[in-house]
Amino acid sequence: MSPDDALVLDPNVDGPASLGADDLAVEEDAATRRRFGIAGWLACAWLGLLAIAVVFADLLPFKDPNAELTIPELAPGQDGFLLGADGNGRDLLARLVYGGRNSLIISVFSIVLGFLVGGFLGLLSGYYRNWVGKVLTSLFDILLAIPALVLAMSLVSVLKGDPSQGGGMDPRTILVLTLAIVSVPLIARITRASTMAWAQRDFVTAARAQGAKDGRILFREIFPNVLPAMAYIALLGMAIAIVAEGSLAILGASVEPPATTWGVMIVEGKDSMEDASFLMFIPIAVVFLTVLSLNFLGDAIRDRFDVRESAL
């Protein structure tokens, strides 16, 4: 350990003592820096469980989520219904799984799409600081000025089209497109900030000095560095998308029966609040756990790659 470390370790050499705050942790705040530990593994376990259940739903012994029986609500554990049944006799567990499949598909696809478009635009606007960049940035800012939910709802209503003309798009597609479009400006802005930071580094200048073309620089030099930050945003974005779908479900803008999503299940559960509260609690718990796990993993990835929040 070099003697210079003594200067670092003696926090009061040139810096101030502070009120009650630990001044050895100036930049990285120890309290917010979560250790991966057991919580991290639990998060992975939960998400892994979800993934398996959702992907292999048809192969696993779940009941038919849409099979209706004329029985009242059943509490969990009764009559072979592991998590109970709703007012129409549909198995809650099965509905959670198949509904989860929809929720997760929607959130994953919308974020992927959002990244493809937003990430690309962000890279461009971050790298080209001329009028191209400025125009793109203004576009993002303006889109961001519209409250996300209002934008989403408007898009859904436009995409839903004319009911009297029948058909129309699959609601899931509508949701994917809507959430993707809503997420594009934000993803673009974050990508842009990250790109700008990396574009200033010397290795980029060096590449340019060797005659590398812009496209190559963007995708070979900058993009791989921007990627870890994007992973964090992606996980966070998925969590937000799940919640957003829930909000849209409350507004009646989500999928139509017989399809279901977690959001729809929560709304339905709310109506049974007084008689069968588990119908509401269990979907809420599932959503909460999923969102929590995604947030946690996202944070862990961010810490691992030491990405600064100031990219926003």
Added chain:
Amino acid sequence: MNNAGALLSKLGVRLIQLSVVFVVVTFFTVSLISLVPGKPENLVIPFDGTAEQTQRAEFRKKNDLDQPLPIRWARWAKRFVSGDMGNTYSSTGSSPVSDKVKDAAPISGLLILYTQVVALAISIPLAILAAYRNNTWVDKVISTLAFGALSLPSFAVAIVLSYFFGVQLGWVKTSGYNPLGDGLALHLKSVAVPVIALSLGQIAVYMRLLRSDLVATLQEDFILMAKSKGISSRRVLWRHALRPSSLTLLTVIGLNVGNLIGGTIVVEVLFSIPGMGKEIGAAILGRQYVALQSYVALIAIFFVLLNFLVDYLYTVLDPRIRERGA
């Protein structure tokens, strides 16, 4: 030293920027109608019958659907500014949007105000506590709770709260709204759960941000200097540390308005509160694009005004900004 002049010009520039935002957003909504597959007037006035046919033709004319976009927007803007926000159409006839707005907007405004007040009143002291007791168990508990709160969608919180306090304990209503005129207690009971649910997410965001800002500020020399004057810790925290740190909080409040509006919409629908949210939801589902245009325009105005207010408060809180340019 032309302080007032610099301040005014800076705010003036901001006003222009925000006006541009307003124009673009409203332009977007006006063009929305054209994006709808099919004929808009069929969707807005969905019912068949001879009366409706003439209504539809009128509708087309009135809303300039045959005109190019810029003209349409200009005409719309003119009408909007003079108070004509269009009509909604239903099977029972049409009614002016402005009437609905007059009734619904104050209710939503009240909800948002309550939410912000509650959120700030709780998050600021919590942040100060967590920052002051940085890295102790107090701080860790608060930070963990905030992280958990962030993962809870506000509508889920609202539902759960209304279950416990409404259904189980019967302390609050689970739906419906009582205006102030019905008595303070009744009024508060009807908005308690929505406000708490909405503010929870805000509290988490504000608290985390303010806390980390405070921790950084507390490292500064002037805090030590203040302490060396023998000032009490509480005074140092509130008088010296909070003000510089509150700037980022103010920024976030401005940025967060969008979320708040979205949350308010959801909560109003959930609890059958007759605010703007409910109207907007109904307009969207009922394909009332004309009404939607006006609603979005109103939200845009609200957003612009709020950002303007935030910018002004910025200059109040940080005297350095009064002199500097943007």
Added chain:
Amino acid sequence: MSDQTIDPAIDPTVVGAKAVEADVAVAPGELLLEVEDLQTRFSSPRGTVHAVRGVSFDLRRGRTLGVVGESGSGKSVLSRSIMGLVPANADRSGSVRFGGNEVLNAPARVMRRFWGTEMSMIFQDPMTALNPVVRIGKQITESIHEHTDLSSRDANETALALLTSVGIPQPEKRLRQYAHELSGGMRQRVMIAIALACGPKLLFADEPTTALDVTVQAQILDLLQEMQRDRQMSMILVTHDLGVVAGRAHDIAVMYAGRIVETAPSEELFRNVAHPYTEALLRSIPKLEMAKHTRLDAIDGRPPDLVKPPAGCAFAARCPYAQDRCHQEDPVLSPVPGHPDHTVACHFPVNATSGTAEPVRAEAQS
């Protein structure tokens, strides 16, 4: 009972001090501060940092002690340790007696009665030491309101008088201004005014001129001296620059690696330097008589690691006169023969009269 000789305009605590404030009655010339074997340790992820490793000295009222050392010597930690402005992870031991009161490890609640009224501190960078969003006047009167019962108007009057006394023109205007509206020198004067608002008996000046232009440095130091004289104030002047304390401090203590290695009255120190480190410090100051392009003598090497302080003399690794004993045995502060008020911690002091060592590494230096 406070001193009757102090003008209430300068020290408002004379007339309006709150009953609860500490009141230390020490006459000019009497013992104000007694520090004995002060040690300060910080717990850090890499181990315990021994920033101050046993410092002892006395300070009388009205006298200035200059504490000189390079970065990492612990000089800043020392003044904060004495005052009590240390972070939560600091562990102090030893004894600090102020006017007879033991204040080491007193709780903040108790120390707050001393801070501002009896002891004060000014900092290196006035830009960061002043709150950027609070008006100057407020920052001065805050102290006054905290420790006295003066009315707002009287407090403002006092603030005005203070600003005038530190040499700030147009004080009424300055009261309402913010830190960023003032020049560096003025900010430092304001900081001095704030620190002296309640008439402390002891002022810690932590590198007060390092952030200032050279021309302003002298003015500030003069100002401090003047304030000190008017108020019979003691001062501990911490700096890395021997030139700053020359002629301004009554006594000088040289710190290295958390310890005082030499201390003497000012003139005696310069005339009769004993410790090799001090000698090296003196040598490294450029002098007017030197020819152009004379190479400056820097001291080779770096200060030691304070997590594991070396066994013998901390300076041995860099000392040109070091011998085996130096690496094994830690020297103790002992008086230089013939000069009882001049102490040095060295086995082989550089002193013509004690007759020792020649520079061992003369050849190594190219």
